[in-house]
Amino acid sequence: DTAVSQTPKYLVTQMGNDKSIKCEQNLGHDTMYWYKQDSKKFLKIMFSYNNKELIINETVPNRFSPKSPDKAHLNLHINSLELGDSAVYFCASSQAGGIVYNSPLHFGNGTRLTVT
């Protein structure tokens, strides 16, 4: 009964390919996120969704497209992969949203993407 699960754990692909990462949470949280952690371990938010609605879209290339079919799922599709996309991508969820701000993030196990 994993709280936040994401697949795949590892993804190795060539430049120019398109790939997807899936995420599901069973915590009943209203908000889900994608974070990117680079080689220097810096965690940076990419997107957040609250009840299937896009809330945050940081300065991310439009090759990255999130999709939330329902509030328990948030997927990330990446087109035309580039070498610089290599990183660990973490899905997370929280109860935050609206006036609720003091809710921590619960992270999935991460997807290590390597673009060759």
Place this chain on the structure above:
Amino acid sequence: QKEVEQNSGPLSVPEGAIASLNCTYSDRGSQSFFWYRQYSGKSPELIMSIYSNGDKEDGRFTAQLNKASQYVSLLIRDSQPSDSATYLCAVNEEGGGADGLTFGKGTHLIIQP
């Protein structure tokens, strides 16, 4: 630009001593503060949260918050080798709601047996 600053380390502490980790943040309206621990190759896990000025203790961990100085710290008493990890400070700004947390770059802590 919201910023959360941490000393990247490595911070080396002998086993049994107190490890002190520090964090400053730029947004004066920040409301919620969190410490995460991340082992190499693993996901961040929440170890402490603090919302009001002062100290908050949980086992060997104490979080300290000073909003006037925009400063958060984490103390780890009786440090163990298993505490060796990267510690991430995270902040949720005023009205953050679903905006997520802003993370510092982390402090790499090494506990020497």
